[in-house]
Amino acid sequence: MNKRILAIICLLVALGLLVYWWTTGAHIYNVEQVQVDVVDPLFGTTTKEWKNDFHPGLLGYIGPAVAVFVVLAGWLFWSGRKPKQPASV
Amino acid sequence: MKISRMSAIALTIAMGICGGSVAGAQGLTVNASGVKTVKLSDRVSKNQFVWVSNAPLENMKGTAEGVSGTLTLDPRNLGTIRGTIGATVSTMKSGNAMRDSHIQSAQWLDGAKYPLLSFTIGSVSGIKVTGNSATGTATGKFTMHGVTKSLSVPFKITYLDESAETRKRAPGDLVMISATFDVALADYNVSGAQGTIGSKVGEKIQVTAQLFGSTGL
Numbered sequence: 091m092n093k094r095i096l097a098i099i100c101l102l103v104a105l106g107l108l109v110y111w112w113t114t115g116a117h118i119y120n121v122e123q124v125q126v127d128v129v130d131p132l133f134g135t136t137t138k139e140w141k142n143d144f145h146p147g148l149l150g151y152i153g154p155a156v157a158v159f160v161v162l163a164g165w166l167f168w169s170g171r172k173p174k175q176p177a178s179v
Numbered sequence: 180m181k182i183s184r185m186s187a188i189a190l191t192i193a194m195g196i197c198g199g200s201v202a203g204a205q206g207l208t209v210n211a212s213g214v215k216t217v218k219l220s221d222r223v224s225k226n227q228f229v230w231v232s233n234a235p236l237e238n239m240k241g242t243a244e245g246v247s248g249t250l251t252l253d254p255r256n257l258g259t260i261r262g263t264i265g266a267t268v269s270t271m272k273s274g275n276a277m278r279d280s281h282i283q284s285a286q287w288l289d290g291a292k293y294p295l296l297s298f299t300i301g302s303v304s305g306i307k308v309t310g311n312s313a314t315g316t317a318t319g320k321f322t323m324h325g326v327t328k329s330l331s332v333p334f335k336i337t338y339l340d341e342s343a344e345t346r347k348r349a350p351g352d353l354v355m356i357s358a359t360f361d362v363a364l365a366d367y368n369v370s371g372a373q374g375t376i377g378s379k380v381g382e383k384i385q386v387t388a389q390l391f392g393s394t395g396l
Contacts, residue, residue: 118237118379123274125240130224132348133337133355137225137389138242140272 093170100163104156111152120150205306206255207313210340211352214259215394217250222349223391228266228296232381239278239380243296245270250300250354250392254338257306257313264390265297287371293325298332298388312337317358326367332388334358341395351395359387 115121123140130137146152219226226246232239243266250262268290271282283290299320306315314335321330339345339353361383364376376382 116238119275119278121274122276123272125242125274128225132339132344132353133224133391135224135355135357135389137227138229138240139225140242140274 093166097163097166097170100159100166104159104163107152107156107159111146111148114145117145117147118149119147121145121147205257205308205313207257207308207336207338208310209254209338209352211254211338211394213255214251214253215352217252217262217354217392217394218396219246219248219250219264219390219392220349220396221391222396223353223393224348224355225389226391227389229387229389230271231385231387233385234377234379234381237379239273241271241273241282243268243271246388246390248390248392250356252354254352257308257315257336258303260303260317260336261300263297263299264388265295268294268296281372287369288324293323295322297322298330311339321362323362323367324369328366330360332358332360349393349396351393354390354392354394356390357388358390359385361385 111117115124122142122144124143124145125138126141127136128139129135226244228243228246230241230243232241245267246264247266248262248264250260250264252260252262268283268288271279271288271290273279273282282288285292299322300317301319303315303317306313312335314333316331316333318329318331320327335357337355339355341350341352345351345353363383364371364380365382370376371380
């Protein structure tokens with residue numbers, strides 16, 4: 091496969107990871123539990139319960155993974171570029 | 180002359196009505212009367228402090244449980260609410276185990292040295308009653324990290340007379356109090372890791388207390 095296409099795929103994966111991170115709470119650090127609302131029917135109040143639900147953080151897994159894919163994309167672009175034609179004399 | 184006498188009678192009646200409504204303005208519309216002792220208990224519903232930190236680099240949400248306390252109040256005169264509510268620092272959670280350990284550390288709340296957050300109600304004002312609920316402002320002393328400061332907290336109270344429904348939770352009348360207030364970390368000598376407050380941790384933490392108790396425990 092063309093290295094340029096592979097590089098674009100890597101960039102899309104990096105972008106996808108950032109979108110996933112943003113939509114799952116944009117946590118800076120990994121989160122192992124999230125709050126869920128529980129309504130008390132007697133008082134009509136809402137209390138918080140903790141539910142096990144892992145969300146990778148930017149400084150946990152997402153950031154390093156994005157960095158790897160961006161570096162890989164850069165290397166693929168660089169290595170896949172066409173050699174310059176020698177100037178005709 | 181006759182008209183002025185009638186006016187005077189009308190004025191007296193009007194003042195009586197107004198005076199009566201002012202006297203009753205701090206009273207809930209419930210069957211209970213007299214001073215009650217309300218013990219906070221998770222049997223009634225989950226007692227907790229929910230806290231939110233908003234900072235430019237990170238927003239955090241957490242809870243503090245292990246809430247305990249006893250209040251005295253007369254449901255017909257809410258100006259009499261008094262008592263102390265506490266929550267243990269060791270029960271504070273943020274959804275990240277490492278961050279929870281940082282919260283307990285000496286740099287932050289120092290849970291080993293100052294294991295309790297507490298609020299002691301000294302006075303209550305601005306009460307507005309709607310049926311068996313009321314809103315008002317409780318002023319008292321809030322203690323955190325070994326520092327005690329005066330704090331005014333707007334609150335809502337709901338009082339439920341004992342019934343077959345309430346007895347499913349706990350004996351006695353049930354009481355719910357919710358209150359939201361801000362705590363400035365600097366006011367309580369919480370400095371945190373260098374450069375963290377204001378960037379990753381908000382300078383002010385918004386706290387919402389959800390308290391549930393019963394007169395029969």
